[in-house]
Amino acid sequence: MTEKHNEGLLEEKRFFFPPTEFSAKAIIQNPNIHELGADRATFWNEQGRRLDWFKPWNTVLEWNPPFAKWYVGGKLNAAYNCLDRHLAGPRRNKAALIFEGELGDRRVLTYQDLYREVSQFANVLKSLDVEKGDRVTIYMPLIPETVIAMLACARIGAVHCVVFGGFSAEALKDRIQNSLSKVVVTTDGSYRRGNSIPLKANVDLALPVTCINNCVESVIVVKRTGQPVDMLEGRDVWYHEVMKNVSIVCPAEPMDAEDMLFILYTSGTTGKPKGVVHTVGGYMVGVSTTHEWVFDLKEEDVYWCTADVGWITGHSYLVYGPLSNGATILMYEGAPDFPEKDRYWKIIEDYRVTILYTAPTAIRTFMKWGESYPLGRDLSSLRLLGSVGEPINPEAWMWYNKFIGGEHCPIVDTWWQTETGMIMMTPVPGITPLKPGSCTIPFPGVHIEIVDHAGNPVPKGEGGYLVVREPWPAMLKTVYGDDKRYQDTYWSEIADVYFTGDEAKWDEDGYFWVVGRVDDVINVSGHRIGTAEVEGALVDHLLVAEAACVGRTHEVKGQAVFAFVSLKEGIEIYDGLIAELKAHVVQKIGALARPDDIFLTAELPKTRSGKIMRRLLKDIAEGRTIGDTTTLADAEVINFLKKNIDAQK
Ligand code: PRX
Numbered sequence: 001m002t003e004k005h006n007e008g009l010l011e012e013k014r015f016f017f018p019p020t021e022f023s024a025k026a027i028i029q030n031p032n033i034h035e036l037g038a039d040r041a042t043f044w045n046e047q048g049r050r051l052d053w054f055k056p057w058n059t060v061l062e063w064n065p066p067f068a069k070w071y072v073g074g075k076l077n078a079a080y081n082c083l084d085r086h087l088a089g090p091r092r093n094k095a096a097l098i099f100e101g102e103l104g105d106r107r108v109l110t111y112q113d114l115y116r117e118v119s120q121f122a123n124v125l126k127s128l129d130v131e132k133g134d135r136v137t138i139y140m141p142l143i144p145e146t147v148i149a150m151l152a153c154a155r156i157g158a159v160h161c162v163v164f165g166g167f168s169a170e171a172l173k174d175r176i177q178n179s180l181s182k183v184v185v186t187t188d189g190s191y192r193r194g195n196s197i198p199l200k201a202n203v204d205l206a207l208p209v210t211c212i213n214n215c216v217e218s219v220i221v222v223k224r225t226g227q228p229v230d231m232l233e234g235r236d237v238w239y240h241e242v243m244k245n246v247s248i249v250c251p252a253e254p255m256d257a258e259d260m261l262f263i264l265y266t267s268g269t270t271g272k273p274k275g276v277v278h279t280v281g282g283y284m285v286g287v288s289t290t291h292e293w294v295f296d297l298k299e300e301d302v303y304w305c306t307a308d309v310g311w312i313t314g315h316s317y318l319v320y321g322p323l324s325n326g327a328t329i330l331m332y333e334g335a336p337d338f339p340e341k342d343r344y345w346k347i348i349e350d351y352r353v354t355i356l357y358t359a360p361t362a363i364r365t366f367m368k369w370g371e372s373y374p375l376g377r378d379l380s381s382l383r384l385l386g387s388v389g390e391p392i393n394p395e396a397w398m399w400y401n402k403f404i405g406g407e408h409c410p411i412v413d414t415w416w417q418t419e420t421g422m423i424m425m426t427p428v429p430g431i432t433p434l435k436p437g438s439c440t441i442p443f444p445g446v447h448i449e450i451v452d453h454a455g456n457p458v459p460k461g462e463g464g465y466l467v468v469r470e471p472w473p474a475m476l477k478t479v480y481g482d483d484k485r486y487q488d489t490y491w492s493e494i495a496d497v498y499f500t501g502d503e504a505k506w507d508e509d510g511y512f513w514v515v516g517r518v519d520d521v522i523n524v525s526g527h528r529i530g531t532a533e534v535e536g537a538l539v540d541h542l543l544v545a546e547a548a549c550v551g552r553t554h555e556v557k558g559q560a561v562f563a564f565v566s567l568k569e570g571i572e573i574y575d576g577l578i579a580e581l582k583a584h585v586v587q588k589i590g591a592l593a594r595p596d597d598i599f600l601t602a603e604l605p606k607t608r609s610g611k612i613m614r615r616l617l618k619d620i621a622e623g624r625t626i627g628d629t630t631t632l633a634d635a636e637v638i639n640f641l642k643k644n645i646d647a648q649k
Helices: 020-025 040-048 078-082 111-127 144-156 169-179 199-213 280-294 312-324 343-351 360-369 394-404 483-491 531-539 577-588 614-622 635-648
Strands: 002-004 015-017 059-064 067-072 095-100 106-110 135-139 159-162 183-187 189-192 195-198 218-222 236-238 260-266 274-279 302-305 328-332 355-358 384-388 411-414 448-451 463-468 498-506 512-517 521-524 527-530 544-554 558-567 597-600
Touching (some): 040 059, 040 280, 095 144, 095 343, 111 144, 135 169, 144 159, 144 183, 144 260, 159 169, 169 260, 169 274, 169 577, 183 199, 189 199, 195 199, 199 218, 260 312, 274 280, 280 312, 302 312, 312 328, 328 343, 360 394, 384 394, 448 498, 463 512, 521 544, 521 558, 527 531, 531 544, 531 558, 531 577, 544 614, 577 597, 614 635
Parallel strands (some): 095 328, 135 183, 183 218, 302 328, 302 355, 558 597
Antiparallel strands (some): 002 015, 059 067, 095 106, 448 463, 463 498, 498 512, 544 558
16 A cells, blocks of 8 residues: 655545555446445445346335335345355356364365255255244354355245354343244354363253243254263254255245345343344345445455354355355454464465455454564465454554555455444445545445434534434344334434444545444444443342443453442452452353453442433543533542542452
8 A cells, every 4th residue: 555645634644545556456447436326226226236136126215214125026035146146157166165163174165065055954944844034043153054054044034143152141042032033053162262162051051941932942053062062852953963865955935125134133222132133135235235346356366254253244244245246255263363373364374365354453462462473474365454343543554554464455444333234434445545544435325424413414524423314225124023122223313314323523535434332332342242231240240239331442452341330238348259240241241241340339420310420430441530520419429439440450
């Protein structure tokens, strides 16, 4: 990337232009591509044609705010678009999925292989009475069978609910109960830094309660680690056994464009995680278009998205986007520092990876480990880098550009959400000049604005709430089983627009800079953690009376959870209590929600009406000057916290 430095300007104003060799070969050559998107309906109508449809749509969009229907009347199948349509030509024997296990085991599945396994597993699901519209929970590590299970559901019209393998049994139980899944697909265990984590045992813990609802009829277990597991007669079956002698013929179910493809749970401001609903047509068009354009996808690319399939990035840019485009995807099961801190770079060297899509938290970790690790490997195959999940700080951007991209790879900083389904703001590589730390401008056909609380756009140079003005194809359609929550959460905060929950500013060039969440969501290593969830987990502990959590800046994770806890009357603090409280959160939610700090206090700062003043807690957690305390019921509480915080840490 060549840098143009305008003297006297702020660091943020640096522009980086793509190398001419990259631009010359980029798939998007039209410098006015964003103008094409101005007529949204025509643009997305055109993009719809990139997929194979069993029946064409009549109307591209029916908008009955806040409910949208895209590609109305059209019929298609997501798995068909990811597999069958590639089999007719030279892609039949192309590697669809290159897998590397944490212990170094390798597997390559061609499109033909993947098609065969998906069809067989779809037949297995059918034999277990899974029908169109039924929900299937997938609680798996990052292995090929996870992708196979997702596509098998899509093939027969079942709705998959992937639950990240790092979630605890209790979190899994909530999600199974909310979706009322008929089948759970899991593994005996998963590898993490050489240890094996018991997934099947977590499923067993999650199920007794749900059995009262009688929703889960079968559990399919993939053998991964070989650790011992209990198999419940009549409910549990081994994947390798049920896949024996199963027909490879399973016609793809013609799905209505607005039929559900999947539910994915994500954290919000209040209550339990929401089941975000995505439907087949618009989602597939959105992820397919963005995947091709944003990653400048070419037939010969080896594309590696490091996200776990338990998150939306895994759904859209590990599975549906790349496979619908006939890409070769790389999938790595394990940790970046196992057995050595150069594992990622070794994988890039070994497979000649050309496109890498990862998260700022990973980049900051690599920076901390030092550049000797990437410098010791041949990364010359890389030609494009991506970033997602949280704002990337300019220092991390520069390091990524220099030590991973060798200063010749454009970096696409992509802003989007579980709810948006597809990338919404990003550079179009080869066209859009880059600025470190900015996700640049909206993707063609996407209408994003920054507004004040009344919904009025703010002028350039200012900040406000990030909103989407008009519907987009991969948008969530509702919160599973709760249209009202969908309406209240996303479309009521600011009139007539979709509210993202983010704060952003835009500069004189019209570039967007996402600051972060303005709601009670903490972004820990790019994962959304609801403060209400962590507080709920803490209060669930026998000794806890009250809890309040805030996010504090963390050098590597972006943000970390800082919890303030008051114990029940008369409880004495004892050694190990803090560790016990942290372990309780892990048990209730998962390790990703473990608070970095827990501060015990007799009182929490409250207004006279009893509302906890998080703003002040945040000031304390960040170690900055405490803001206005005039509305506090008891100003002494905050003085106590301030004085004692360092002593207790
Ligand atoms: O705050 C934004 C941040 O991640 C949130 C969405 O989280 P989730 O639904 O888990 O999806 C993450 C992966 C798409 C957003 O509201 N975020 C995501 N990407 C960026 C970002 N913040 C700044 N820059 C980004 N590129």
